[in-house]
Amino acid sequence: MTDQSAKKFDSSRAAEYESQSRIALAGYEACHELAACMLAAALGTGGTRRILVVGVGGTAQEVVAVSRLEPTWRFIGVDPSEPMLALAGDRLKAQGLNDRAELHLGTLDTLAGGEAFDAAMMLGVLHHLPGNDAKSGILKAIANRIAPGAPLILAGNRYAYASKPLLLAAWGERWRMHGATSEQVKAKLGKILQGADPPHSQEAVFDLLDSAGFERAESFFSSLFWGAWIAWRKPL
Incomplete structure (x- = not known):
């Protein structure tokens, strides 16, 4: 998410996000649970995996769901909205997970470099970015942060709303x-x-993933406008 997009997620929107996100997305819990299951199936269980979570602010539900399956995995969560990131921190603390996740305020390009992540997750972000350049840019930035062959879990709205x-x-x-x-x-x-x-079709999502360096995109969840996919970082 860009700094400009983050302005929509101010204190007033952050305060209602926990409840309203579950109404806006029918199957909110199921989507996050299946995302965790897909990630565990893709990476295998156990070990000390490092997961990049882009747009972690709000419920930090990605971390909560994956942690139910994999208690030894660790997370770096990135979000440019301070109110939303604060909510995520509170949720992780309440769940006893604050020592498993490091939260970073800012966009992905402000995150310090280091060892490539074993996987990435980005749920509910892509449709907030205006235009294909911004969408492609964040997907390329994720590709540059994860290892070749690593999975990405992506979810968000697709279809032009007025077209459906x-x-x-x-x-x-x-x-x-x-x-x-x-x-x-x-x-x-x-x-x-x-x-x-939002991207105007699932095919548009797949095209964005392909051009950003991902392959073998596959759908695993759908709810009205919402879709969720797994894709794999192409070999270098």
């Missing part, structure tokens, strides 16, 4: 199901149409 009116209407109904009024639903629909720029 039935999915958009169903998304609004989910908010109504959780107590939103008709006016609140209308406001949320207007906000999503203006506030994000």
